Amino acid sequence: MRSIRTPDLTSNSPLEPHPPESWRPNSARQRKAHSFLEETLAKLHGDSARTEAQLPKQTLLPVDLRRDTVQDVLRPEFIPRRPDTTDSSRPLMTVEMERWRKAFTEEAQMAVHSMRAVVEDSNVSRLISILENRHESGSTEVKQLRDHVQDLLKLNCNLRQNTLDRMSTDEVSKLRSSITDMSERLNELAVSQRRGQGFDLSTLAEQTAEKAVETLSSDVTHLAALMHRSCDDQQDQCRKDEERWSKVLGHLERIQDRLGKLEASFGNQRDMLRMDAETVHRQALRQLDATLQKEMEEERSQLTHQITGTLREELRTLLEGSVSRFAGLVEGELRDSRTELQERVEAASAEGRRRDVALTQAVEELREVARGRNREDVEDGMLSAASFGQALRELHERLDRMDGDYREEVRCWRAEAEKVSKSKEEVLSDLERSHEETKVQEAEARRLAREGRELRGQLQSLREEMESSTAIHAPDMLRKIKELESRKNIRIDLKSAAVETVKNVGFETKKTGDGPVHAFLDARTAEKVLQDVSEFAIMLSAPMVIESYVKNGANESAVQAAVGRAGMVKEQLELLGVKSAMNTKGLVGAKNAKPPGLVFKFDVFLPTG
Incomplete structure (x- = not known):
């Protein structure tokens, strides 16, 4: 993409024209611009020389073409210069020619500066700045153009410095004085020629002015045409850039x-991947929950057995104490019952003996009464005997009742004694059964x-196995899988x-006396690949099958060789720390x-071997 840079028309240095940044080495535009500048300088040089030679000394030109005005316009600003280092051994003519050439170069540069001012007034610079702002980019061509512009600026600076080194202010004043003298002589020569030929000074001035105006107009027209062509080229380039931008945008x-x-x-x-990871995570959580549930049930059953045993021990102790206390109480009650029964029997015997004694005494008294009475009192005795018989019957009835009560009480005590004996036997049998149950x-x-103790050992081993397990959580597993895949050694499904x-893990087969021996073609590549596989296998801790493939149509020996290569890979994985079951x-x-x-x-749903 091309870039147009607006000329710096505000520069105070007339010796530093800014070449356009569209300058490219060995291009048609460069050749055209160069030829245009050379023609312009040549025309200005020739017109200046002719005008100074043809005009007389005392000729009064129009205001726009006066010498003072032209000199004021073309007069360069004062620039400090270095001391004169011109070689005095050079010929004076050569020095004067160089000074003339430099002076004309300065005038040409001032003319170019004036034309730039005209272009600025025509608002072309604004258009160029707009185009520059729209189409400025950092492409390679712009960089090259900038490099060329920097080179041109460096050359211009070197040229200016060289000019300053070679020409001082005094030399410029001398050159101006010599030009003034030469102009006066040329004016005198023109006056003499005018007198000889009869030309009018006003006519000559008008012709000269017309010629200068025509030359200037042709130059301006040519410059305008060049600017138009440059604008057309820039517009074409803008259209091309817009088309290119449209293509780039498409x-x-x-791409978007x-x-x-x-x-x-x-x-x-x-x-x-998230769903698969969640599925794996849920399955792992279910397995972990089942394992923990099983362990909790085992712990619960173990605690239940322990508590049951403790309760049984306490119940057995309490039962033994209760049986011993109950046996003591039964024995005490039996002893008290026996003692009370014996006391009651003894009391009943004593009461019977007292009643027998009283009865015997009553009979004896009756006999004495019967022997001591006379016949007179027989009738009264008969009445007393009748009353005594009634009393005796009452006594026998009382004795019978007492005997019946005694016998009934004896039966009750015997029944109670038998009941206590049976209770003792039952308690003793219960005690024996309790002893047997206690033994069981x-x-x-x-x-x-x-x-x-066995379950605690198993639980401890399970805890140690869980603590030493290398299984990781699902997010860490996914990060590890991405890390392994980023190494470009393995692909994980x-x-x-x-x-x-x-990466291809190549093998080579060597035949020896003991049979074929397999080896890796590239040991370093195989080590990197198997290292990643071992990290994934250790992370899963699951059984796996190592499958080694051969081309379709291979014979049985090739398949057996593939099995041997798989076995070699298995050995390498075991050396790398894989402890899970592996089949080939x-x-x-x-x-x-x-x-x-x-x-x-890998089979992630089976326990590891």
Whole structure:
């Protein structure tokens, strides 16, 4: 993309024209501009020389073409110069010619400066600045153009410095004085020629002015045409740039569409990966919950057995104490009952003996009464005997009642004694059964204690296994999987829990006297690949199958060789620290397809061996 830079028309230095930044080496535009500047300088040089030679000394030109005005316009600003270092040994003519050339160069530069002012007044610079602001970019071409502009500026600075080094203020004043003298002589020569030829000074001035105006107008027209062509070129370039930008924008839109599709696909893959990770996490949590539930049930049963044993011991102790206390109480009651029964029997015997004694005494008294009475009193005695017989009958009835009560009381005490005896026998039998049950419970308690010790050992081993387990959580697992895949050694499929090698792990087979021996073609690559596989296997801690594939159509020996290569990989994984169960297989690849090489399939739902 091209860039147009507005000329710096506010510069105070007439010796530093700013070349356009569209300058390119060895281009048509460069050649045209160079030729235009050379022609312009040549025309200005020739016109200046002719005008100074043809005008007389005392000629009064129009205000716009006066010499003082032209000198004021073309007079360069004062610039401090270095001391004159001109070699005095050079010829004076050469020095004067160089000074003339430099003076004309300065005048040409001032003319170019004036034309730039005209261009600025025509508002072309604003258009150029707008185009520059719209189409400025950091492309390689712009960089090259800037480099060329920097080179031109450096050359211009060197030229200016060289000019300042070679020409001082005194030399410029001398040159001006010599030019003035030469102009006066040329004016005198022109006056003499005018007198000889009869030309009018006013006519000559008008012709000269017209010629100068025509030359200036042609130069301005040519410059305007060049500017128009430059503007047309810039417009064409702008159109091309706009077309290119439209193409770039279309390409960017297509890229954005592709990025949107890729982001959508990545989002779908991320969602699927999240779902798979959540599924694996839930399954792991279920397994962990089942394990913890089982351990809790075992702990609960163990605590139940311990509490049951403790309660049984306490009940047995209480039962033994209760039985002993109850036996003591029964024995005491039996002793008290026996004592009371004996006392009652003794009291009843004593009462019977007293009643027998009283009865005997009454009979004796009756006999004495019967012997001591006379016949006179027989009738009264008969009445007394009748009353005595009635009293005796009453006494016998009382004695019978007392005997019946005594016998009934004896039967009650005997029944109570038998009941107490039966209760004692039942208590003793219950005590014997309690002793037998206690022995059985002691045996059961010893068995439960032994089982509890075994369960505690198993629980301790399970805890140690859980503490030493290398399994990690799902987020850490996903980060680890991304890290492993970023190494570009393996490809992990979370759906099937399979790992496929991305980099080829080549093998070579050497035949020896003991049979074929397998080795890696590139040991370093194989070590990197198997290191990543071992990290993934240690992270999962699950059984896996190592599958080594051969091309379709291979014979049985090739399949056996594949099994041998898988066995070699298994040995390397064991050396790298993989402790889970590993099986090897030699398989034939699909038809018309490149065999995958090595595939590691994990079974994450089986316990490790």
